[in-house]
Amino acid sequence: MRQHLIELVFFSTYAELRAERARSYLGLAWWILDPAMQMAVWWLLIDVILGAGGPGYLPSLLIGVTLWQWMKSCMTHGGYAIWSNLNLVRQVALPPLVFPIVAMLSDTVKFFYILVVLVVILWFSGYPPSAAYLGLLPLFVAMLLFSAGVGFVIAALVPLLPDLRFVIEQVLNVVMYVSGVVFMLSNVKSPLRELLSLNPIAVMMDAARGILMRGEFPNWIGLGKASLIAFAICAFGVWFIARLAPRYPKLAA
Amino acid sequence: MNGEVLVELRNVGVAFSAKRSVGDSRFWALEDVDLTLRRGQRLGVIGRNGAGKSTLLRVIAGILAPDRGHMKRGPVSCQLLSLALGFVPHLSGRDNAVLSGLMLGLRRREIVARLAAIHEFSELGDFFEQPIQTYSSGMMMRLAFSVAIQVEPDVLLIDEVLAVGDAEFQQKSGAALRARMGEGHTVVLVSHSEAQIAALCDRVLWVEHGRSVMEGDRDEVFAAYHRDLHLAAPAP
Numbered sequence: 086m087r088q089h090l091i092e093l094v095f096f097s098t099y100a101e102l103r104a105e106r107a108r109s110y111l112g113l114a115w116w117i118l119d120p121a122m123q124m125a126v127w128w129l130l131i132d133v134i135l136g137a138g139g140p141g142y143l144p145s146l147l148i149g150v151t152l153w154q155w156m157k158s159c160m161t162h163g164g165y166a167i168w169s170n171l172n173l174v175r176q177v178a179l180p181p182l183v184f185p186i187v188a189m190l191s192d193t194v195k196f197f198y199i200l201v202v203l204v205v206i207l208w209f210s211g212y213p214p215s216a217a218y219l220g221l222l223p224l225f226v227a228m229l230l231f232s233a234g235v236g237f238v239i240a241a242l243v244p245l246l247p248d249l250r251f252v253i254e255q256v257l258n259v260v261m262y263v264s265g266v267v268f269m270l271s272n273v274k275s276p277l278r279e280l281l282s283l284n285p286i287a288v289m290m291d292a293a294r295g296i297l298m299r300g301e302f303p304n305w306i307g308l309g310k311a312s313l314i315a316f317a318i319c320a321f322g323v324w325f326i327a328r329l330a331p332r333y334p335k336l337a338a
Numbered sequence: 339m340n341g342e343v344l345v346e347l348r349n350v351g352v353a354f355s356a357k358r359s360v361g362d363s364r365f366w367a368l369e370d371v372d373l374t375l376r377r378g379q380r381l382g383v384i385g386r387n388g389a390g391k392s393t394l395l396r397v398i399a400g401i402l403a404p405d406r407g408h409m410k411r412g413p414v415s416c417q418l419l420s421l422a423l424g425f426v427p428h429l430s431g432r433d434n435a436v437l438s439g440l441m442l443g444l445r446r447r448e449i450v451a452r453l454a455a456i457h458e459f460s461e462l463g464d465f466f467e468q469p470i471q472t473y474s475s476g477m478m479m480r481l482a483f484s485v486a487i488q489v490e491p492d493v494l495l496i497d498e499v500l501a502v503g504d505a506e507f508q509q510k511s512g513a514a515l516r517a518r519m520g521e522g523h524t525v526v527l528v529s530h531s532e533a534q535i536a537a538l539c540d541r542v543l544w545v546e547h548g549r550s551v552m553e554g555d556r557d558e559v560f561a562a563y564h565r566d567l568h569l570a571a572p573a574p
Contacts (some may be wrong), residue, residue, distance in 0.1 A: 093440040100426050100437050107428035107469065175439055176420045178400035331403045334396070335354050 090180070094187055101191040104326055116195050117202055124150045127267045145294050146208055149266040151203050155196035156286070157257055159232035161299065164239030164253065167326070167333060169242060174316045181330050182323065185240040189233055202333040207297055215300030223312070224292050224303055231285060231315035235323025241329050244336055258307055265290045285311035341376035344414050344493055344524060345398055351548070352393055367393040367517070369548035370407070375493065380525045382539030383562060384532065390548040391528040395495045398526060414492035417443050421482035421502065424482035427471040431462055434470055435485050442489040452488045460484035460513070461507070473567055479503045483511045493524045536560065 106112040127146055132138030138146075164183035170184045203212065243249050261267070265287035270310065272280055281287050288311045292303035344505045352368040358486040368390045372542045373383055375398070383391045397409070424441040425434050435456050439449035457466050462473075471477060479502040492496050502511055519538050529535050535542060535556075542559035544551045551566075552559050 089440070089443065089445055091512060092446045096437060096440055096446065097424075100429055104426045104428040105434070173424055173441070175396075175401065176418065176423060179441070334401050 090183060093179075094183055094190065097183070097187040098190040098194070098262075101187060102194060104193070113180065113329055117199055120150050120199060123154070131267060137268075137272075139269070140297060142269075144207055144298055145249065145269050146214060146267060147203060147206065148294050150289055150299055151196075151199055152258050152290060153261055153264070155192060155199075156228055156232040157261070158192040159189045159229070160236045160257065161253065162192055163236030165243055167240045167248060168243040171333065175336075180327075181240075181333055182237070182326050185236055185326075189229070189236060195251075198231060204297070212298050213300075215274075215296075217296045217300045217302045220292070220296050220303045224289060224296065227308060227312040227315050228289050230312065230319050231289070234315055234318030234320075234322045237326055239317065241322065241325040244333050245329065251252040255336065260286065263287070269294065282307075285297065285314050341378050342412065343374055343376055344412050345373070345375040345416065346408075346410040347374075347397070347404075348400070348408045350404040350409055352390075352397060352402055353405045362427060362565065366548055368397065368404075371545065371548070371550045373398075373533075373543055373553060375524065375526065377492075377524055378522055378538045379393060379541055380519060380527070382535030383528045383545060384559075385545035385551075389545045391545055392497055395497050395526060397529055398493070399495050415443055416493040416495060417489055417491035418495040418497065419486050419489070421486055422478065423482075423486075425470060425478075426484070428469050429467040430468060430558045431460070431470055431473075431481050432457075432490060433522060435481065438485045439488065440527060441528075442486065443491060444489060445550075447509070456481075456484045458489060459510075476503050476507070480507055483507075483514075486525070487511070487514050487518060490523075493526065494518070496525065496527045498529055532560070 091275045109115055111118070124146055127150065128138070128143060131146075132142050166184035166188040173179070174181060187192075204214070239249070239253060263281060264284055265273075265281065266286075270282055270287055270291050274283060281289070288304075288307045292308055295301040295303060350368060350371045350373075351366050353364040353366050355364055371390070371394060373381075373394075383394060385391050393402065395418060397404060398411075398415050400411070401418070408493075412455065420442070423438050425438060432453065435453060436446065440446060444452075447543060460483075461467070461479075462477060465473065465477060470481065470510075473481070485515050489572070496515070498524060513524050516538065519527075525539075527539055540556055541554065542556045542563075543553040544559050544563050552562055
């Protein structure tokens with residue numbers, strides 16, 4: 086049974102990626118174009134118009150937008166996955182956790198393509214690779230756990246309260262602003278900086294910039310704390326979905 | 339009355355919320371159903387529209403959990419025969435066959451081993467490699483049925499889908515399904531057609547208003563069901 090579910094998750098992920106590629110005219114190119122356009126907007130606004138970017142702004146923005154897009158897509162795609170598969174939930178006895186996992190896996194595969202482009206751009210911009218790249222692995226695990234946890238909690242609730250979708254996009258925008266995605270924490274004045282650095286996403290963004298731009302290993306204590314929080318949210322999300330699972334097949338079309 | 343008991347329901351009820359909004363107004367689609375399914379039995383479920391027949395199938399399939407009563411299921415797979423389960427428009431017939439087969443509980447290697455049979459049964463020819471969004475609805479149904487008929491759960495649950503597609507394929511799919519039911523599999527069949535149930539089932543469960551009225555030998559239950567129908571009809 087378990088092996089069968091793993092096969093289903095992997096093949097569904099492949100199907101999802103393939104279908105997405107076929108759905109749009111430019112296909113795969115959108116995986117790169119989408120973050121590139123977002124980045125252009127922020128660069129224009131913060132660096133060019135407001136002049137608030139500071140040195141190294143463009144690469145730090147590039148890293149922030151790329152990572153945040155991955156986290157956000159896991160939270161939203163994963164978060165809407167049970168709701169958008171309710172017709173399947175009504176017809177077949179599958180653990181509902183399968184649907185958000187498939188969505189997050191396919192977003193993660195996409196992210197790795199984008200990451201390669203990101204890293205190449207950084208090399209050519211004068212930020213060479215370093216031994217600190219090893220720190221990316223635990224960092225990405227923590228980021229995925231965190232996003233998956235938030236995604237699971239959203240996924241558990243949206244089928245019962247579809248109206249939440251209207252709020253979630255806005256909430257995630259606010260989360261982005263307070264997480265140092267489009268600005269660097271080091272540019273924020275005290276005591277706001279200390280306050281913002283309590284946010285695990287901000288800590289993870291900072292760690293990513295340290296690794297990729299300055300060749301610094303992450304602050305293990307900070308990353309450890311963020312990982313613990315991520316793990317706790319993830320465990321809660323899994324429990325929450327299992328708890329609400331009997332209600333999903335009964336929901337009206 | 340021999341054969342090991344695969345599924346047993348005692349006083350099972352299932353409630354639905356009437357609408358998706360604040361406030362609790364539940365209705366019981368199943369009120370009180372008893373059922374015993376033994377290995378090798380072919381059980382037909384009869385009853386008027388809205389009696390709860392389809393809900394009952396979804397309980398046996400493990401999709402819906404009972405809100406009251408007891409249910410016992412042995413370590414067996416119960417699969418509802420669903421057509422076009424999980425189909426993705428942009429994928430080829432072949433990929434959709436694999437995906438749908440996985441959803442229906444097959445292992446990947448089992449489906450891959452049967453792809454040739456699916457391809458042949460569906461009569462899709464070269465279209466098998468094309469995205470299914472290019473298919474006509476008839477072609478889609480042929481693919482869907484060809485996949486579904488490959489599934490071999492311990493208990494096969496069928497809800498009124500005995501024949502699909504054009505007249506010719508209807509005959510072929512109906513025949514394939516009857517052959518599958520005749521192979522000694524355990525089957526639960528919900529149908530409006532008494533003729534179908536009479537032809538395919540040896541035991542019958544009669545459900546009315548979410549309650550099981552009678553379960554037993556096919557002819558006995560049909561006789562009682564007909565008596566009741568006549569009593570319910572207005573006097574001439």
